[in-house]
Amino acid sequence: MPLETPVLFKNIPTPPWGGFAERKYVDYDAYVKAGGYEALQKGIDDGGEAVLAEVKAAEVRGRGGAGFAAGMKWGFLPPADGEPRYLAINADESEPATFKDQILIQYDPHTVIEGIVLCMLACNLDTAYFYIRGEYHHHRDAFERAIQEAYDHKVFGENARTGKINDRWPRLFLHRGAGAYICGEETGLLESLEGKRGWPRIKPPFPAVAGAFARPTIINNVETLANVPYIVAHGADAWKRNGKGRPDGVPPHVPASFGTKLFGISGPVNRPGVYEENLGIPLKTLIEDYGMGLRDGEQPKAYFHGGISMGVVTQDEVERGVAMDFDIGKKWANLGLGTACVTVIPQRTSMVSMARNCARFYSHESCGQCTPCREGTTWTAKLLQRIEAGDGTTKDLDLLLELASSMGSMPGSTICGLADGNNWAIRTIVNKFFHEFEEKVSQSSSVSLAILNT
Amino acid sequence: MAWITKDSANARIDRRDEPYLSDAFKKSFDEKYAHRYPNRQALSLPILHAIQHEHNYLPYQALEEAAEFLGIGVSDLLDTATFYEEYFLEPKGKYTVWVCQSVSCEIMGEGDVTRAISDKLGIEPGETTADGKFTLMKVECIGACGGAPCALINEELAEDLTPENVLKRLDVLD
Numbered sequence: 071m072p073l074e075t076p077v078l079f080k081n082i083p084t085p086p087w088g089g090f091a092e093r094k095y096v097d098y099d100a101y102v103k104a105g106g107y108e109a110l111q112k113g114i115d116d117g118g119e120a121v122l123a124e125v126k127a128a129e130v131r132g133r134g135g136a137g138f139a140a141g142m143k144w145g146f147l148p149p150a151d152g153e154p155r156y157l158a159i160n161a162d163e164s165e166p167a168t169f170k171d172q173i174l175i176q177y178d179p180h181t182v183i184e185g186i187v188l189c190m191l192a193c194n195l196d197t198a199y200f201y202i203r204g205e206y207h208h209h210r211d212a213f214e215r216a217i218q219e220a221y222d223h224k225v226f227g228e229n230a231r232t233g234k235i236n237d238r239w240p241r242l243f244l245h246r247g248a249g250a251y252i253c254g255e256e257t258g259l260l261e262s263l264e265g266k267r268g269w270p271r272i273k274p275p276f277p278a279v280a281g282a283f284a285r286p287t288i289i290n291n292v293e294t295l296a297n298v299p300y301i302v303a304h305g306a307d308a309w310k311r312n313g314k315g316r317p318d319g320v321p322p323h324v325p326a327s328f329g330t331k332l333f334g335i336s337g338p339v340n341r342p343g344v345y346e347e348n349l350g351i352p353l354k355t356l357i358e359d360y361g362m363g364l365r366d367g368e369q370p371k372a373y374f375h376g377g378i379s380m381g382v383v384t385q386d387e388v389e390r391g392v393a394m395d396f397d398i399g400k401k402w403a404n405l406g407l408g409t410a411c412v413t414v415i416p417q418r419t420s421m422v423s424m425a426r427n428c429a430r431f432y433s434h435e436s437c438g439q440c441t442p443c444r445e446g447t448t449w450t451a452k453l454l455q456r457i458e459a460g461d462g463t464t465k466d467l468d469l470l471l472e473l474a475s476s477m478g479s480m481p482g483s484t485i486c487g488l489a490d491g492n493n494w495a496i497r498t499i500v501n502k503f504f505h506e507f508e509e510k511v512s513q514s515s516s517v518s519l520a521i522l523n524t
Numbered sequence: 525m526a527w528i529t530k531d532s533a534n535a536r537i538d539r540r541d542e543p544y545l546s547d548a549f550k551k552s553f554d555e556k557y558a559h560r561y562p563n564r565q566a567l568s569l570p571i572l573h574a575i576q577h578e579h580n581y582l583p584y585q586a587l588e589e590a591a592e593f594l595g596i597g598v599s600d601l602l603d604t605a606t607f608y609e610e611y612f613l614e615p616k617g618k619y620t621v622w623v624c625q626s627v628s629c630e631i632m633g634e635g636d637v638t639r640a641i642s643d644k645l646g647i648e649p650g651e652t653t654a655d656g657k658f659t660l661m662k663v664e665c666i667g668a669c670g671g672a673p674c675a676l677i678n679e680e681l682a683e684d685l686t687p688e689n690v691l692k693r694l695d696v697l698d
């Protein structure tokens with residue numbers, strides 16, 4: 071069933087409720103007029119514990135890629151000990167093909183800010199850092215403006231309407247990144263916040279126990295927090311009416327896909343953009359009804375369905391019913407829902423070149439701490455460059471798969487998930503489109519220069 | 525990511541008498557940022573951004589002054605500065621064109637766009653024109669995939685690029 075009313079895009083005109091061209095910055099006054107900051111008042115009246123309970127009941131899962139339940143994460147915090155406690159908002163959004171958070175940041179920042187304060191209230195956190203990627207210039211200006219408005223209206227700062235949180239007046243600051251994908255990884259982000267190179271940390275300790283400046287820290291994605299005002303204002307049950315619940319008979323500890331989700335669509339479609347829909351929407355519907363189908367003369371071949379790190383699904387799988395929810399990984403042999411931003415890969419595009427593009431990305435963005443990632447991604451990129459140039463052998467394909475499958479935090483050879491992204495992107499592309507690679511290596515055009523030289 | 529090894533024994537560092545970080549700069553910087561973080565090392569990214577904003581790159585002497593100002597080692601600040609792609613340790617052009625080369629942009633024709641810019645300016649990605657006007661960079665996804673292929677020209681986003689319209693956009697810059 072299509073979504074009836076938008077939740078996250080309530081104030082952001084989006085088809086079918088409005089047009090992209092009508093989108094504009096929603097300032098503090100306009101936000102309040104549309105019912106904004108009522109959830110904050112309710113949160114203040116009911117108290118932080120009630121907010122926490124509601125978010126837990128909503129079972130809202132993280133929208134940054136991993137899908138971890140926010141309420142559960144918030145519950146990991148140790149009791150207050152009088153020292154500072156932090157919130158870091160992940161607005162790094164650097165996964166290739168992902169451009170969803172930036173819409174919230176530039177047009178409706180107060181929804182995000184209201185979610186931030188509610189989280190601070192629920193978790194007893196006094197200071198929040200909004201870590202935004204360096205390349206979001208215009209977005210940074212918009213968010214700075216919103217932060218200022220929030221201070222001016224006593225959402226933050228001295229005499230804030232929340233009163234003191236953790237014995238301090240609540241504060242929110244923007245922290246600008248400087249062009250490094252790895253700073254989206256939560257502990258890489260913390261290192262970068264502390265002014266160091268963005269090297270992910272070995273866990274444990276988890277950030278909830280020792281995060282920013284070695285203090286308890288919650289890290290959430292922009293979109294995750296933007297859901298919180300609605301949950302607090304209307305209750306968990308209302309929020310859970312959207313999305314895909316548990317099938318009958320499934321026990322309550324099995325995570326489901328409640329709520330709406332922002333979906334990006336890019337590639338050769340008629341109306342690329344960011345849309346809001348129920349979790350569980352078929353990918354085919356998303357492309358046809360929101361992306362308005364492929365452009366004239368283009369045929370779909372495959373999709374990066376959630377940023378490149380989740381891998382690909384094929385057109386055949388999509389015809390068989392790929393649904394955009396948190397179970398997509400289990401059902402269709404990929405890493406998961408990821409950022410839910412879809413790239414349409416048309417027939418004319420070679421999957422070998424897509425694999426080469428992904429491998430170059432990971433080798434460029436690897437932070438270099440773990441050997442399997444640092445060396446493996448570079449090796450993979452070189453192999454694929456060679457294969458694409460028509461200079462590969464069948465043995466290279468075995469090597470490629472072996473390299474890819476050996477690296478990552480899940481095989482246990484690396485510190486963070488960047489290498490898992492390389493693992494899944496390369497493996498799903500090669501396995502699902504093996505014929506394209508085979509074709510390329512079997513008609514090996516050129517004789518290797520290395521051989522010529524000997 | 526950068527693994528820059530500096531040949532420190534022989535490298536000549538350009539120095540000038542006038543400090544890069546004036547007292548007025550330090551004062552206003554501290555007023556704006558110091559209270560935000562519990563220690564001064566966390567001011568590294570903000571100060572590097574501020575210096576680069578002012579000078580268009582990070583002169584080595586400015587890094588030394590900044591490190592002293594923050595009370596951290598120069599090597600610590602250099603370590604941070606070299607890790608991030610946005611920081612330049614060498615002068616770059618007045619305009620930096622950051623072309624996105626990630627998947628959606630490649631599918632939508634980034635290759636032709638980059639080639640057009642490269643041919644027109646006579647430089648390869650990573651290089652700066654002799655007159656110091658343009659630097660061309662190929663970067664990963666800039667979060668504007670709906671308008672692929674796209675690029676940032678300094679801080680300005682340019683979407684739905686073609687080999688023709690991108691050159692027009694560069695032509696009007698002075």
Ligand SMILES: Cc1cc2nc3c(=O)[nH]c(=O)nc-3n(C[C@H](O)[C@H](O)[C@H](O)COP(=O)(O)O)c2cc1C
Pocket residue numbers: 131132133134135136137138140160161162163164165251252253254255256257289290291292294295486487488
């Ligand atoms: C290599 C890597 C890059 C990541 N980049 C981002 C990112 O840009 N934005 C984001 O929200 N999460 C990113 N994540 C996920 C974060 O580590 C973290 O799980 C997330 O911010 C938690 O927020 P959530 O639970 O609200 O989703 C990345 C993870 C990895 C391993």
Ligand code: SF4
Pocket residue numbers: 252269270435436437438439440441443444484485486487488489
């Ligand atoms: S897996 Fe790669 S990116 Fe992650 S910490 Fe190791 S080297 Fe760095």
Ligand code: FES
Pocket residue numbers: 166167168624625626627628629664665666667668669672674
């Ligand atoms: S892929 Fe080019 S902007 Fe995202």
